[in-house]
Structures are given as C-alpha cells and as structure tokens.
Amino acid sequence: MDPMQPFRDEVVRLTSDAVRKLGADVQFEVEVPSPELADFAIPCFPLAKKLRKAPAAIADELAKNIASSDRLTKVWADKGYLNFRVNEQMLIDSTLKAVLAEKENYGRGEKKDKKVLLEHTSVNPTGPIHVGRARNPLIGDTLARILRRCGYDVTTEYYVNDVGKQVVLLTWGINNVPESEVKPADRDKADHRLVGYYQRANEMMESDPEVGRQIADMLVRFEAGDPAVIETVGETAKLMLQGIGSSLESVGVKVDQFTWESKFILNGQAKEVVAKLKASPKCMQEEGASYLDLEELSTQGKSTKFFFTRSDGTTLYTTRDLAYHLDKFKRADMWINVLGEDQKLGMTHLAAALRIMGVDKVPECVFYSFVALPEGRMSTRKGRVVYLDDLIEEAQDRALEEVKKRRFDISEERMFRIAQQIGAGSIRYNIIRVQAEKQFVFQWEEALNFEGNSAPFLQYAHARCCSILRKAPSYDRNANFALLSNEAEKKLIRVLSLFPSTVREAGEKRKIHVIPAYGHELASAFNQFYGVSPVLNSGEVQDARLCLVEATMWALRDVLDTLGIAAPEEM
RNA sequence: GGACGAGUGGCCUAGCAUGGAUAUGGCAGCAGCCUCCUAAGCUGCAGGUCCGGGGUUCGAAUCCCCGCUCGUCCGCCA
Known part of the structure; x- marks a missing residue:
C-alpha cells in the first residue's frame, strides 16, 4: 500500500472540482516539490493560456475554491503555484501502520497478471x-x-x-x-x-x-x-x-532459464524465418546470399542491407535471433532485453525485419554503455581486463579488513560472511547507482568505496536498526505515533512513505538507479534520526521510536532486497 | 562520412520525456562531534560559465539549430 496515494488522490479530486468551478475543464499536473516548499504543488502556468488569466491569479482563485478536507491541512497560492500541505499526523500514522503490517512486502504493487520475459x-x-x-x-x-x-x-x-x-x-x-x-x-x-x-x-x-x-x-x-x-x-x-x-x-x-541458440537450427525455426523473409518484396539476392533492403524503412547508417543467409544458404546470427524473438513472443506478454550499446543498430534492424514479417510485436531494449578502464576499453586478448571474480575477491578482502577493525566479539566465520555480503553488495551498488547509458570508467578506489553513497551505508543503517531492536524490551506496535514530533523523525517517516511510489517509478520507467538513490536518502534520514533521538531508555516516546526503528528496518531490507544486496543484522 | 548516446563544482553523480519557485547527493579538502542504541556515522564550511555559441519563451540544465569532446555502431561476425 502506498501511504501517499490517498493524499495525492485528494489533491487531484479537489483541484479538479475547483478548476471546473472556474468554468474550464483543463488538465493539470501534480508536482512533488522539495519538502520545504510544499507537499504537493500544481503549477498554474500551463492553465494560463486556456483560462486567459495570469498564473498567480488562477492560483489565488483556485486556492479560494478548494473545499476543506481532513487530509489536507493547508492550501495556498504562491508565485503561480497552488500548494498543499498534507495532514502530517495522518501520514505518519498510515505510513507506520502500513510498513509494520506489510514488512518485507512493503512497496509491493498489485499483481499485474502480466508475464515479462527479461533477457x-x-x-x-x-x-x-x-x-x-x-x-x-x-x-x-x-x-x-x-x-x-x-x-x-x-x-x-x-x-x-x-x-x-x-x-x-x-x-x-x-x-x-x-x-x-x-x-x-x-x-x-x-x-x-x-x-x-x-x-x-x-x-x-x-x-x-x-x-x-x-x-x-x-x-x-x-x-x-x-x-x-x-x-x-x-x-x-x-x-x-x-x-x-x-x-x-x-x-x-x-x-531463471537458458535458451540455446543451436535450438533454432535444430528445430528448423531459423529456416522458417528464412522462408518468411524470402517471401517479402523487400527480399533481394546478392551472389546467392539473401538480404532485406531496409532503405525505405529509414534505418540509419551506411548499410541498409540486412543479410539473413550466406551464399551457401546457411543462417546468420540475426536470422536465429529473429527466430528466438518469435519464440519469446509466444511465451510472455512483455519482452525486455538488456543489451550493450553496440547492439542498437542491430535491434532497429531486427525490429524492421519483424515488421516485414508482419509481426506487430517488438522487444523493448535497455541499453547500457560499456565499462572501460582508465587506459581504455577492456580486452581479454590484450590482457587489459578486470575479471568480475577478481573484483569480488578484492572487495570482500577489503570488507574483511574493515570488519576486523571494529569487531572483536564475533567468530572469524561470521566476519567472513559479513565481508562477503558487504563486498558483493558494494559492487552491485556501485554499478547500479549510475544510469545505464552513462559512460562508466572503472576505478578501484570508487568500486571499493564503503562510505557515503555506497551499499555499506545502507547496510550499516540496517544493522543499526537491528542492534537497537535486539536490545529493546517488548513494545507496543500501536504506540502513540503523535509523540514522534521532532524534525528528524518526521523527515524519516516522509522518506519511508515514498518507497512504494519510488518502486513504481523505477519499474515503469525502467530507471533502476532511482532505487539506490532512494536507499541512500532513507539511510541518511535514519542516521540523522539516530544522532538526535535516543531510542532506548527514552521514556514515554520509547515505544513510538521503536516502531519507527522497526519500520525503517523493514524498508531498508525491502530496498536492499530489490537491489539484490544482503542485509546483514550486524557488521 | 552517417547514425545513436553521454558531457552538470578537483573527481563521481541526480534532475532533462511533461521548460517554471533556492541545480541533487556523494568522494576528496577544511573545521568540529564517541563517559550515551556499532564514528562504515553526524554537524558545519568551502567549492558551479549545468561543454561552447545562437535561437524559442514571461522563464531554459531541461526544447530547437550549429559546433566541440568522448563512447558505440555502420560485416555473407556473433
């Protein structure tokens, strides 16, 4: 469940009513500005043309016409924006209740009943x-x-x-x-x-x-x-x-599964693709080899000849890839390929060929730029390469050193296990945190950074939560959350409430790097809270704070889980 | 030569699709914070021609055009 959703819905509903009162049925955007400004904002600039009034005047009028609501404590106009403040107590309550009830499933969306095949x-x-x-x-x-x-x-x-x-x-x-x-x-x-x-x-x-x-x-x-x-x-x-x-x-x-390219030679599906393509008017011959003329389809580049057989009639990689995609189309409702940027042109050719075959489906592609070394592109043959195994080993060694620096109370084996989790997590985080299409130069110091924007930062915050919870007496999960009133507490709960919508955004837009960014923000908000709000032995607020710590622990686990990073309980 | 993508403080990075209210964080630097739940942390300071130049607009990091730099591709390879 998304704790923010009812508030957003309310904003949309009330604003729609108010806009209609102004006599126009126009569309508007709901923004989430930085928290000091407002919780929700509707920029009135796009409405100015249709209503033929100044944005500031529109915002003023709308503000006057917004019906009052329990969920929204403040509505006002400012510099052409219609701003809203949500009822913070309601948000705090619903957020904490949602996380404590949903635990490892916090942020999980409704079942979509859609099969995704992700290569x-x-x-x-x-x-x-x-x-x-x-x-x-x-x-x-x-x-x-x-x-x-x-x-x-x-x-x-x-x-x-x-x-x-x-x-x-x-x-x-x-x-x-x-x-x-x-x-x-x-x-x-x-x-x-x-x-x-x-x-x-x-x-x-x-x-x-x-x-x-x-x-x-x-x-x-x-x-x-x-x-x-x-x-x-x-x-x-x-x-x-x-x-x-x-x-x-x-x-x-x-x-989950492996599909072997040879399958499409053995089962004859590659040949079927050849037959279908040969039937197309776009099909041409050159010294016995067949190709598709893609010129009219405006696939860019010098070569618009898409060869699908050799002169001896044998199939090419692309032919089999076509057969593979036809096979995929039968097995799912959505198809996503994660590919290096070198495959871009090939994929537009593949899409064109599919169209020519009369297929109306096309795989969606997520492209990424190659990771290079400071001295250039990696090459196994030139020996200019860093193997993943070596990186993992180095990361885990360094992590073990760090663990040894601060822990004298646990077994060697336990330290080793923690180091594995930190090392592997660091590598994942470091690569996942930057958007896929950005060029990436691999640097050891950066890959092995265990501070700031890194996996251990999130893991550490989680371990801190666990540590407090381990030492805590039993507590009431229906504590009085109104006692959570300092800025750090409120900020932390705000961040907590944002997880479901962040997951949704990351998934729908295929922007996975927003999750590490969210995780950092969450861990950071928790660390600030940790610094100013003692939890244990804090008197009447203790139960409420323990609830907040537990909720943070679940949310951090959920973030780490969606990133494929382990959440050790101590480190 | 053409196509596609990237260019944001010394370094790394968010924001760009749907232009708007103070450009997001981190690393490195400087100054502080452990008699108290793990300092892999916290607080503060400093640091910016958002690659350059035009344009559109009341308003551009964001849109358009022209350049520059880097990456990738343009095989009867896979």
Missing part, C-alpha cells in the same frame, strides 16, 4: 565474465527484482551463444591445444581454466591457415546439424557457463 547477460561462453560486461547482469537482475516488486511475473533468461566461430574455436582449442602451451589459470574455475585455450587457439588460427580450415569445417558440420559437433561444442559452452554462473551467483544474480 540479460547472454555473454559469449568463451571466457570469464569481466567488469566491462558485468553491467549487463547487474542491470538485468535488478530490473527483474524491481518489476517483480511492482507485481509483474518476471522470468529472466540467458541466450546462450553456442553457435558460431567463437565457441567452435574454443572447442577446437580444448581438443587440440597441448596444455603446455596454455598460460596457467589464475583461478581454479572452469571459465578461468578454459580461457587460455581460447586465447592460444586464436593465436594459432592467425598464424596457421590449417587451423582456420579445421574451424571452418567444424562450422559447416555444425550448421548441417552434425550431432557430434553440436554436442561437443555444447559441452564446452556448458562448462564455461558453470564458471560464469558461479561468478554471477556470488553477486546475487540468478538466471
């Missing part, structure tokens, strides 16, 4: 996942969590690229490169062990044409449906995926 990660299974790519699973997983909290039925999916040169080359490498020629792995994990074979096979292919011929041969047999080739390639992909999967797991990302 994310989908990195080629040829090496360990690195930080340049890690933005994808983190954005995808967080968006999935947000949409679930909004009430959608979300399934996440990893599209596995088990077709094509990369993974075939890796397979060739595993089967043909002697172990002695491979740089020893820095970590005992399938993806780290195998990537050396991939790197060495790449070098060998460049220097020895025979290697290239063998790879090409495997590729042809793969396309022809040779089960032996498909199976062994599938095996290497699976091995890689295990390694990638466990990296993802250690930052709290779990993918």
Whole structure:
C-alpha cells in the first residue's frame, strides 16, 4: 500500500472540482516539490493560456475554491503555484501502520497478471565474465527484482551463444591445444581454466591457415546439424557457463532459464524465418546470399542491407535471433532485453525485419554503455581486463579488513560472511547507482568505496536498526505515533512513505538507479534520526521510536532486497 | 562520412520525456562531534560559465539549430 496515494488522490479530486468551478475543464499536473516548499504543488502556468488569466491569479482563485478536507491541512497560492500541505499526523500514522503490517512486502504493487520475459547477460561462453560486461547482469537482475516488486511475473533468461566461430574455436582449442602451451589459470574455475585455450587457439588460427580450415569445417558440420559437433561444442559452452554462473551467483544474480541458440537450427525455426523473409518484396539476392533492403524503412547508417543467409544458404546470427524473438513472443506478454550499446543498430534492424514479417510485436531494449578502464576499453586478448571474480575477491578482502577493525566479539566465520555480503553488495551498488547509458570508467578506489553513497551505508543503517531492536524490551506496535514530533523523525517517516511510489517509478520507467538513490536518502534520514533521538531508555516516546526503528528496518531490507544486496543484522 | 548516446563544482553523480519557485547527493579538502542504541556515522564550511555559441519563451540544465569532446555502431561476425 502506498501511504501517499490517498493524499495525492485528494489533491487531484479537489483541484479538479475547483478548476471546473472556474468554468474550464483543463488538465493539470501534480508536482512533488522539495519538502520545504510544499507537499504537493500544481503549477498554474500551463492553465494560463486556456483560462486567459495570469498564473498567480488562477492560483489565488483556485486556492479560494478548494473545499476543506481532513487530509489536507493547508492550501495556498504562491508565485503561480497552488500548494498543499498534507495532514502530517495522518501520514505518519498510515505510513507506520502500513510498513509494520506489510514488512518485507512493503512497496509491493498489485499483481499485474502480466508475464515479462527479461533477457540479460547472454555473454559469449568463451571466457570469464569481466567488469566491462558485468553491467549487463547487474542491470538485468535488478530490473527483474524491481518489476517483480511492482507485481509483474518476471522470468529472466540467458541466450546462450553456442553457435558460431567463437565457441567452435574454443572447442577446437580444448581438443587440440597441448596444455603446455596454455598460460596457467589464475583461478581454479572452469571459465578461468578454459580461457587460455581460447586465447592460444586464436593465436594459432592467425598464424596457421590449417587451423582456420579445421574451424571452418567444424562450422559447416555444425550448421548441417552434425550431432557430434553440436554436442561437443555444447559441452564446452556448458562448462564455461558453470564458471560464469558461479561468478554471477556470488553477486546475487540468478538466471531463471537458458535458451540455446543451436535450438533454432535444430528445430528448423531459423529456416522458417528464412522462408518468411524470402517471401517479402523487400527480399533481394546478392551472389546467392539473401538480404532485406531496409532503405525505405529509414534505418540509419551506411548499410541498409540486412543479410539473413550466406551464399551457401546457411543462417546468420540475426536470422536465429529473429527466430528466438518469435519464440519469446509466444511465451510472455512483455519482452525486455538488456543489451550493450553496440547492439542498437542491430535491434532497429531486427525490429524492421519483424515488421516485414508482419509481426506487430517488438522487444523493448535497455541499453547500457560499456565499462572501460582508465587506459581504455577492456580486452581479454590484450590482457587489459578486470575479471568480475577478481573484483569480488578484492572487495570482500577489503570488507574483511574493515570488519576486523571494529569487531572483536564475533567468530572469524561470521566476519567472513559479513565481508562477503558487504563486498558483493558494494559492487552491485556501485554499478547500479549510475544510469545505464552513462559512460562508466572503472576505478578501484570508487568500486571499493564503503562510505557515503555506497551499499555499506545502507547496510550499516540496517544493522543499526537491528542492534537497537535486539536490545529493546517488548513494545507496543500501536504506540502513540503523535509523540514522534521532532524534525528528524518526521523527515524519516516522509522518506519511508515514498518507497512504494519510488518502486513504481523505477519499474515503469525502467530507471533502476532511482532505487539506490532512494536507499541512500532513507539511510541518511535514519542516521540523522539516530544522532538526535535516543531510542532506548527514552521514556514515554520509547515505544513510538521503536516502531519507527522497526519500520525503517523493514524498508531498508525491502530496498536492499530489490537491489539484490544482503542485509546483514550486524557488521 | 552517417547514425545513436553521454558531457552538470578537483573527481563521481541526480534532475532533462511533461521548460517554471533556492541545480541533487556523494568522494576528496577544511573545521568540529564517541563517559550515551556499532564514528562504515553526524554537524558545519568551502567549492558551479549545468561543454561552447545562437535561437524559442514571461522563464531554459531541461526544447530547437550549429559546433566541440568522448563512447558505440555502420560485416555473407556473433
């Protein structure tokens, strides 16, 4: 339940009535300005033209015509705005009651009865996942969590690229490169062990044409449906995926299902796409290869030729991607892809091809810019790369140092567990807090920042709540909330009341970074309260304050949960 | 060359779709705060041509045009 909603509804209702009294039925916006100004405000500037009056005059008149209401304690006009103050006591009461009743479900929206298929990660299974790519699973997983909290039925999916040169080359490498020629792995994990074979096979292919011929041969047999080739390639992909999967797991990302690209060759759906596209008047031939002429569809760029077969008739990645999307359309009501910005043009081509096929559905895409290093774009082959596993390890090591600095009363094991939660959380938070399309330069100091706008800031506030609650005697959950009257308390409750609408906004607009921002604001408001309002041994206000602490604890848990970050009870 | 995206105090960042009331926070810096619920915290100070230039408007970080810088793409690759 959204504690703010009844107040907003009241503002809309009363303003509509007042506007109608002025003789015009015009639309208006309800803004939420900064709290010192007002709780809700309606700018009267857009109304000025239609009513042919000065904004200030309109605001004045509206203010006079607003009927009185229990929910709104003050209505006034100021500089062309019609302002409202909500009944703070009612808001305090309803907010605290809502959080204490809903607990881990505070902020959860109504069931939407809509299936969302959210594709994310989908990195080629040829090496360990690195930080340049890690933005994808983190954005995808967080968006999935947000949409679930909004009430959608979300399934996440990893599209596995088990077709094509990369993974075939890796397979060739595993089967043909002697172990002695491979740089020893820095970590005992399938993806780290195998990537050396991939790197060495790449070098060998460049220097020895025979290697290239063998790879090409495997590729042809793969396309022809040779089960032996498909199976062994599938095996290497699976091995890689295990390694990638466990990296993802250690930052709290779990993918619901995997769809293998080879499926669309084996089940003939890629061929069906070819047949459909060939039937289109937009279909052209060039030396035996088929393409769609996208010129008229104003897809920008130099090349408007969208090839979907090679001259030998075999399908291309894009053809199979088309088949994959047709498959997705049958399985859900909404489709979201989290993709690197390099896929943008490809996706507009895909959308155009779908239109040509007479399909009226199109996937929605969330694009993100690549994470680079200060010295440039990450590249596994150039060795200019930071693996996610290394980042996680480093973050957890640093977190452990911090825990050891301040805790002498808990077991080594417990400290280690806390450090894991802080380390993983920090990484997620650091990447998720900036909007996806912003360029991102990875910096160790920043990624490992445990102060200010960071995951531990939120976790720490939560641990403080838990600590107070642990020491508290039993208390009345229907305490007199009117006793919560100082500025810090009121501010904290305000922030608490904003969580449901923030989740809704993050989900509907696909702006996941508003959740970390909200979390920071909540933790910050709590820390301020903590500084000025003693809770334990505070006499008659104690029960009310304990309720506030408990409500904050739930809300912080809810925020952390939707961010995929653990909420340790002590740190 | 074309297309798309980003440019906000020393550094990172919110706000931009629907133009409006003092541009959001954080890091780093400076000055304070632990006999009291964990100082991964709190308070205060300082720091800004919102990339540049035009335009629209009563009003532009936000809209339009022209530049600049950075990123990405423009394969019978995936």
